[in-house]
Each structure stands twice: as structure tokens, then as C-alpha cells.
Amino acid sequence: MERVTFQNKGNTVVGNLFRPDGFEQGMRYPAIVVTHPFGAVKEQVSTTYAKLLAAQGFVTLVFDASYQGESGGEPHFSEFPASRVEDIRCAVDFLSNHPDVDADRIGALGICAGGGYTVNAAQTELRIKAAAGVSTFNIGAARRDGVGPLGAQTAEYRTGLLERSAKARTREAAGGEVEMFSLIADNPRFDMNDLSTIPAMYLEGYRYYSEIDPNPRFMGTFALSSLSQQMAFFPFEGIELISPRPLLLIAGSEADTLSYSQDAIAKAKEPKELHVLDGASHIDLYWNPDHVPQVAEKLTEFFTKHL
Template sequence: MSDYIFSLSDKVTRRAVSYRNRFGIKLAADLYLPADFETNDSWPALIVGAPYGGVKEQGPGIYANELAQRGFVALTFDPSYNGDSAGSPRRVSSPELFVEDFHASVDFLGTQPGIDRQRIGVIGICGSGGFGLSAAQVDPRIKAVATVSMYDISRMHAEGFAGSMDEEARKSTLQMLSEQRWEEFSSQRPKLAPRGAPLQINSDIHPVGREFAEFYSCPRGYHPNSTTQFTLTSSMSFMNFPLLDKLQWISPRPILLVVGEHAHSRFYSEDAHAAAPGPKELYVVPQSNHVDLYDRTDKIPFAKLQDFFQVALG
């Protein structure tokens, strides 16, 4: 599958690569190399994680394409069970698996000629912001983390968006999900949750749904592998396992949290910034929403990211 939503710079080489995580799942990935890359050099490298429901041909590739022009090797990948990566049944999501995919990406990069394994950083977009931070909590090989429009997916499932799920609603949800597991065990046909990005945009659509639909469901960001749907029962593991309860373990490695001024998800980054001991920075992009920072190259603060990683990775 190709269908990249951007044009590759003539100053960058892109290679399709693959590697396995510790569960044995084969991850499909793209390696972006600066035009003057040589294997006898020692380059800093960045892993760019996709939004929750996104794939490597969308926002991650835009970031990798730009940052490779700025002196970094960049790796993008499709999460386990999604996109072009292996795993069955399709569209499963899991906090441990999606965090493990970052660890496996470090494994891969740190064993490639021309890459300095002591200078590997992570950029996590949307849900991958939480997964990348979570990986860094226990993986000191990740020397610095930047998040962009971060979502804490475990918190979103456990609390509802912005804490909208009360105890009664949570009990009802867990009852439904647990009974759904019996049905799927018998049928062996997992049920999919509703799309995160509605297919139709009309006057009744919720503003947050509209924002996602204008990207995922329109030519702007459409990719056939990016359905913004996961199996319904995937929610149970996220409700049970917090992602960001050990942020203090990252210190003294630096964290940069990039967020749009008008992002509906801004509070996730603000809360992570408050919880992390530092060094840390919350960087607010003026006149930007959550999805703007997926692909709007006039709004994405590439210079800020470049400066952050040049200092952090040495």
C-alpha cells in the first residue's frame, strides 16, 4: 500500500523496512534518510509514531520527510495489528503492544549502520504521544521525547473524554464489554467500535468529530489503512492499565509537549507537563487546533523540534 498524503523531498531517501517486536509481530515501517547519509557516519535518529488510528503514510511521514532534511534519520511505522503491519485479528489496539512497538523501533534503529544508538529520540503524535512517553518511562535508550497534540488513550477510555464518564457509566461499559467477549469467543468475529472520524460531515456533527473527519474522511488525509476504528473489546485493556503513571522515571531526559492553542486535547499535555519533574517544556502553537499539527506544515513547529532534539541528542 502506498497512498502517501505528501510528496517526498528530493533531498530525502525513503526505504521500506520491517522488523519484529518481542511478541513476534512484524512491523511495516519506512526509514527516511538525509541525502548525504553514509553508513560510516554516526547520525541521530528519531522514531515518529502515528496518531491513534493513523498510519505511517500520513502525519508521521510528513514529520519524517521534513526532519530528514534537517539532519536526522527518521523512522515511521504502522502499529501492530494495523496498517501494513502484521497481526490478526485486524485493528486490535493494546497499551502494551503499542508501547512495545516503540521499544522494537529502538531495537531496530540501534542496530543499523550509520546510526548512533546513543542518540535516539521519539516524536509521538496524538495517541503515540502517550505511547512514546510510556515507552521512555522504562527504556533509557530513548534519550528525549517530544509529543504533538498528545492523547492519553488509557485515560480517555477509563474516564471518558475530559472526565465525562461517571462510575455508573463505567460499570455499564465494562458489563457490555465483558459480555461482548463471550460473543466474540463464540463467533471468532471481533466487533469494531464506531469510527473515530465520521464518514459524513453535516450540520449535526460534533465539533471534535468534524475536526477528525476533515482529515481522515477527506482527501486531505485519507488513507485506506486508516479507518480510525479498533476492535470494541480493546477498550478493556486501556481502562485497566494507565500509561503515564511513571513520568518521573524519564528525568533527567527532556520532554517537549507541543500543543495547539485551540486543541480540544490540550489538557492532556498540560497535565503531563504538570506531572513530569523536568526538564520539560510546554510549547503552544498559536491559532492551531489538534489536527492542524498532523499535516499543516505552515503550523507544525519543525524548527522548535529540530532545536529540541539537536540539544537533547547532542
């Protein structure tokens, strides 16, 4: 593994580069940009898949999103979809000029929100020759409408959040304190004393980030001022533009986010595939040893064929 950096509009993005097993100096390899979920850092699930794909002959690049992890950008712990998509483009810039990479064989993989950002970037970033998402998450739809029946949000609640986000942004512009927001603690419908009130994705995500694969740079709360940008994001609206390049989405049959992958595939043009793993939840595809090898095998088959 090699620690690397690249630039995104003045922000220094910090990443880790993995070379293939049996790497030979002077050869050029196919490469994959791997984009992490909302809240995650590069050392978590994105590295899990980067290592597995590197073992199959790919150069893989993971990185902390701008405004998050070790990367630059203020206010830190902000989630700006436009910046996240640009991170992917800048990662492709980096790989396209790397001496170990065949610039004509670059693919992109995203997990959770990273999947939504990857799909969005691939629509107009033609240097991405094949795109894949694992537990793909539509952050725009989730922030506007909530996640699943338990997380469903009313128009009034949405408007209230936008008003709070606007006030937070005004306060920051005046030099005031950055207000942070929690998707669980700040939702009045969710009760940590009654877990039946909380969507499975959030409960399992809390366990993953706090117990299974904790990291001190994890973004548990985010800058409220960035919420309005998240609501304004429609990642699948131009998804048909990915064709004739291939698209693969992998999701769990029990995921409360499965509908996002189904919606994306319905809008996409061929070649496209939705691969559903029976019995798996959204977070299972981050770490569960019963499912991760199956995901890695499908990704290897996909990228080997198309890169």
C-alpha cells in the same frame, strides 16, 4: 525511503526508514522513532514529521502499529496500549542495530495517542535519550472519561462499555465474529446531523482522515475487545522517571486535548517544556501549513540539542 520490518512478539511490524538529506555511507546519524496517532497509518502525519526531521539530519523511522495498517496481529484493527509501547521499544531495537544509526543518539516522537505511548515508553526505555509529543493524547483518560465537556462520560456509561468489551472478548475466544466499535457512531450522545454535539477533535479528525490525508488502511473502527485495555492505560503515572532526559510536549492553545499535555508536564521533572502554539487545534498540528512548520522547527531545535 526504505521499507523495513522488525518483530514484536511474533508480529511483523512494517515501517519506512528515511535517511538524512546529504546522507553519506559509513556515517552514523542520530535517529528518531516516530509513532502515529490512534487510527492512523505510517504514511500520514508521522511521515510528515519524519520527512521534515530527516531533512534536518536525522534518520527517522515510521511504522504501522501491531494489529494495524500493514503490520501483523489478530484481530486486526485492535488498539492494545501495551503492544503499542512495545512497538516503540522494538523500533529502538531495530535502530540500535542499524549501521547508519548512532545507538547512543536515539530519540522518540509521538503524535496524539502516539505521544502518550512515547511518553510511557521513555519512562523505562533508557535508550531513548530525548522524548517529544505533538498533540499528546491520554488514551486511557479519554476512554474512561471522554474528551472535553461534549464528550464527558458517566461512570454508568463507562461500565456499560466495559461490559460490552468483555462480551466481545468472550465471543472472540469462542471463535465468534470480531465486533467493531466507532468512537462517533456508537456514542449515543453524538449526532452527525447536529455537529455541535461532537467534540472538535473528532470532527476535525474525521475531516483529516477522510478528506485531507485519506488512506485505505486507516482504522476507522476498532475491535471492541481491545477497549478494556485502553481504559486500563495510565501513560503519565511514571513520567518523572524520564528525568534527567529531556521531555518536550507541543500542543495547540485551542486543542480540546491541551489538558493532557498540561497534566503530563505538571507531573514530569526537569528538563521539561510545554510549547503551546497560539490558535492551533489538536488536528491542526497534523497538517495545517500555518502550524506544522513551527512544530517541525521546535522539534528540530529540541532533538539537535539533545541527541
